[in-house]
Amino acid sequence: xxxxxxKAGASPATVPARSGLLAVLAVLAALTGCSGTDxxxxxxxxxxxxxxxxxxxxxxxxxxxxxxVGVRVPDGxxxxxxxxxIEDAQKQEVRxxxxxxxxxxxxxxxxxxxxxxxxxxxxxxxxxxxxxRSARHTTFTTVVPEHRFIGYFKPENRSTVGTGMIVSFxxxxxxxxxxxxxxAIRVTADPAVEVAGHWFGDNRLDFRPAAYWKPGTEVTVExxxxxxxxxxxxxxxxxxxxxxxxxxxxxxxxxxxxxxxxVRRDGQLVSTxxxxxxxxxxxxxxxxxxxxxxxxxxxxxxxxxGFGGEYDIKDVPHAIRLTESGTFLHGNYWSDEDIFGSTxxxxxxxxxxxxxGGSSSTPAGWFFDxxxxxxxxxxxxxxxxxxxxxxxxxxWNLNWSQWKAGSALR
Numbered sequence: 001x002x003x004x005x006x007k008a009g010a011s012p013a014t015v016p017a018r019s020g021l022l023a024v025l026a027v028l029a030a031l032t033g034c035s036g037t038d039x040x041x042x043x044x045x046x047x048x049x050x051x052x053x054x055x056x057x058x059x060x061x062x063x064x065x066x067x068x069v070g071v072r073v074p075d076g077x078x079x080x081x082x083x084x085x086i087e088d089a090q091k092q093e094v095r096x097x098x099x100x101x102x103x104x105x106x107x108x109x110x111x112x113x114x115x116x117x118x119x120x121x122x123x124x125x126x127x128x129x130x131x132x133r134s135a136r137h138t139t140f141t142t143v144v145p146e147h148r149f150i151g152y153f154k155p156e157n158r159s160t161v162g163t164g165m166i167v168s169f170x171x172x173x174x175x176x177x178x179x180x181x182x183x184a185i186r187v188t189a190d191p192a193v194e195v196a197g198h199w200f201g202d203n204r205l206d207f208r209p210a211a212y213w214k215p216g217t218e219v220t221v222e223x224x225x226x227x228x229x230x231x232x233x234x235x236x237x238x239x240x241x242x243x244x245x246x247x248x249x250x251x252x253x254x255x256x257x258x259x260x261x262x263v264r265r266d267g268q269l270v271s272t273x274x275x276x277x278x279x280x281x282x283x284x285x286x287x288x289x290x291x292x293x294x295x296x297x298x299x300x301x302x303x304x305x306g307f308g309g310e311y312d313i314k315d316v317p318h319a320i321r322l323t324e325s326g327t328f329l330h331g332n333y334w335s336d337e338d339i340f341g342s343t344x345x346x347x348x349x350x351x352x353x354x355x356x357g358g359s360s361s362t363p364a365g366w367f368f369d370x371x372x373x374x375x376x377x378x379x380x381x382x383x384x385x386x387x388x389x390x391x392x393x394x395x396w397n398l399n400w401s402q403w404k405a406g407s408a409l410r
Contacts, residue, residue, distance in 0.1 A: 051076070051134045052124050058138035065114045065142060065227060069094065069107055069122065076128035077102030087118040087226075094120075116227045116235055117144040147234040149173050151185075151205075151225065154292065154393070155373060157242045163212040163249040164290045165374030166393040167221055174202035175230035178408035181205065184236065186222040189213070198398070198406035200390035210400040212376070215266070217246040250375045252367075254329075254350055256284055256382035259341045261350070263367065273363045274341025276332065278348040283384035285327060285348070290393035291375045293321035294368070296358065300328070317358030318368035322350075322377055323392035329377060331355075331364030350379070 055070045056063045071081050083094040096107040105124070106112075114120070118141070125135045151169035155161050167187055175181050178199055187195045187207045191214065197207050213219070220243050225236030254261045256277040263270045278284035298319040301312045317331035331354025332340075339345055340353045340363075352364035359365045376396070379387075387394045395403065404410060 051128050052078075052126050052136040054122050054124065054136060054138045056140045058140070060140040062143040063114065063140050065116055067114060068112055069096075069114070069120065071105040071122065071124050073103055073126045073128070075103075076126055078105055079125045079127055079133070080123075081105040081125075082123045083107070084121045084123075085115055085118050086121070087115050113227070114142050116142050118142050145233070145235040147173075148237045149175060149225075149230050149234050150237055151223070153221070153223075153242065155242075155244050157244070159244045160247045160372065161244055161374030162291065162372040162376065163215060163246055163374065164251070164288070164376035164393075164396060165213065165244070165246065166290060166395050167207040167219070168393060169205045171203045171205075171230070173231070173234060175234070176202060176232070177228075177230050178202075178205075180228050181225065181230050181236070182408045184224040184228045186220075186224070188220050188222075190218045190220075193217070196404045196407050197409070198395060198403050199408060200406070204390065206393070206395050208395055208403065210403075212249065212251075212396075213246040215246055215248050219244050219246065246374075247372055250371070252375070252377045254284075254377060254379045256286075256344060256379060258381070259344065261352075261367075261377075263370075271366075273352060273367060276335065276339050276346055276351040277344045277379070277382060278346050278384070279344050280383070282347040284344075284346070284350060284379055284382045285323065285384050285387035285391075286379050286382045287387040287394060288376055288378045288396040289322035289327065289387055290396070291320055291322065291371060291373050291377065292324075292393050293319075294371065294373065295319040295321075296368075300330075315356065317354050317356070318352070318364040320368065320371060320377075321392070323387060323394065325391050327387075327392075329367075331358055331362065331368075350377075 051073055053072045056067055069083055071078065078098050081096065081098060083096060085092050085094055094107055095111045096105055098105045119139060121139045123137050125133065127133050149171055151171050154168045155165055169185065182197045182205060189195060193209045195207050195209050197205055199205050220241065223238050223240050226239040228236040230236055249266050252261050252263045254275060254277065259275055261273045261275045263273065297315050297317050299314045300316045317333065319328050319330040321328055327348055329350040332351035333354045333356045335345060335351065337353060352367060354362045354364035360369055386397055389395045389397050
């Protein structure tokens with residue numbers, strides 16, 4: 001009886017002690033959960049760093065992109081690992097796998113390379129050989145590059161373009177790691193067609209198919225340049241997706257000798273328009289040119305394109321840019337009407353009859369209203385050379401073999 005009484009009498013004194021211990025453990029677990037270093041789960045006291053080893057170390061800064069996240073345990077097994085990247089205020093989970101023996105976790109594929117200027121968090125739960133569960137939370141940040149590059153691209157997102165549109169990237173600094181940059185830009189089409197890239201020097205990369213896009217094609221441009229090393233210690237900063245739609249086909253042929261422009265839609269002749277092209281001393285380029293800009297009215301100053309003070313017209317109507325060097329197809333209200341269709345008098349541009357201020361009823365206004373960015377204008381029979389393929393969006397003057405030869409991935 002006395003023995004039983006002693007056991008019964010011990011109970012009131014023991015319960016509060018055990019409750020106090022559990023309360024302390026709960027507080028410690030809460031505190032370590034906030035601190036990100038140690039935790040006690042399942043009743044085993046001690047540092048979770050002894051069980052779960054994470055690299056880079058907790059609180060590390062300026063971690064290099066070629067460093068790797070790793071999680072290991074000396075015995076037992078990892079139950080779960082979650083690695084999260086916070087970049088531009090957006091969270092993304094890093095893909096990875098726990099090894100079959102349960103002792104390690106490693107990232108998979110491209111996820112193995114760290115993003116730059118990003119914060120990472122690692123949450124791991126493991127069970128040791130004695131069956132005790134432990135958890136660890138760590139964070140680290142990656143280096144912020146001193147030098148970045150971006151690409152200015154055409155066409156605009158969600159635009160409808162002509163069948164001759166070329167996807168063009170102009171980079172803000174020279175890039176020598178061309179293959180890495182080209183791999184990071186993916187251009188696909190629906191219906192599917194092969195699309196290849198072509199480099200013009202170190203600052204420009206264009207994409208096009210073998211022939212003009214088919215009307216109705218949906219094109220997607222996935223830009224994954226962020227953290228891509230484009231040159232030594234120079235990293236990209238863009239990650240975005242651009243989509244555009246190919247509209248109807250319109251190809252216009254300017255015959256400089258005949259002073260006419262034949263406009264064809266989907267292969268059918270729509271109209272023959274009288275024009276004036278470059279004079280004998282300032283001829284117009286031959287070759288295929290693609291509409292890259294359209295302006296209801298613009299200023300044309302000869303001094304900006306290598307001429308002297310021969311002209312400075314502040315209100316040129318219906319101006320359609322064809323080359324970067326200054327070739328436009330535009331309305332002309334200052335010349336006599338009888339020159340259109342009979343004489344070439346321009347400084348290299350293609351002029352259509354117009355009125356000051358512009359009008360939809362004139363040949364220039366009619367053509368402007370029916371033109372899309374990406375439409376093709378081809379000049380023939382001019383006493384000039386063929387336009388350079390990098391002068392504007394003039395890459396169609398290279399055949400498919402020549403175009404693909406300019407790829408960094410061949």
